[in-house]
Amino acid sequence: MRTVEAEREARWSATLHAHQRRVTRQRLAVLAAVEQLPHATADDAATAVRAELPHITVQSVYVILADLTGIGLLRRIETPHSPARYETRVNDNHHHAVCTGCGRIEDVDCAVGHAPCLTPEWSPGASRMTIQVAEVLYQGLCDDCRPAAPHHPPTHHE
Template sequence: MIEGVHETSNSERLRAAGLRVTRPRLAVLSAVAAHPHAGADVVLHSVRAELPQVSRQAVYDVLHALTDAGLIRRIQPSGHVARYETRIADNHHHVVCRSCGAVADVNCAIGHAPCLTASETHGFTIDEAEVVYWGLCPDCATRAETSPDADPA
């Protein structure tokens, strides 16, 4: 972590959310920022580079606390592990590769949140829409095109 750069802003973010500033919380925030859409194991590995003695459970607890506080966002595409990101201030969506599981951000479909108009609200006041686009990332699409087993259709 670059001393003073992320640490100060992350400390302020933690305090503003009503959370104590701790080394594990700062390390997890930095890890999630450095590895958008990373699962807990990647976050743990990154945090242990800074805090070698931190436990797996501590990282899971911090991820949960930061998600509850609205400092990070947890996404879980169907059939995949939960992933975390610091991009929380907008109603963006995601695209997921069916082959390798890569995830990328997709800006709001059209307009402002919730980006989509529901055909029926059932009385709800809708303020967010969650969309997951599925397909093949460029690398997997290229491999599929050049694979001898590729479907010619």
């Protein structure tokens, strides 16, 4: 019986081959690091990869992250006041909630369940587009940070 890790590595390998990429220890190590550290920064991923491959450079990790994002194995997340982050949860139209106190990021499933989950109201004279994806970023205080905040706004747990 194959382990979950072996199945995941086989899926990653198939996707790499489908995009004319070689399956290398470096690419698999970056994918494994981001899988283990959801919402990892490039530096987080590099530190984790270096535990397995001590001679890999941070620049190599950045190049691999960009390439894996480009072929859809990783998703790059841009949040305010933070370096880019990466995750292996792709192609499922989920969003993110960021705590403005501690910076913690949580996944939030799409309320609508399909992409795009929002339809824009076009400004007069705007050149309209066919929207394929809408990125939603929720910002607020997590349960750990809220008690320390000077004002406790009502919570909306859904």
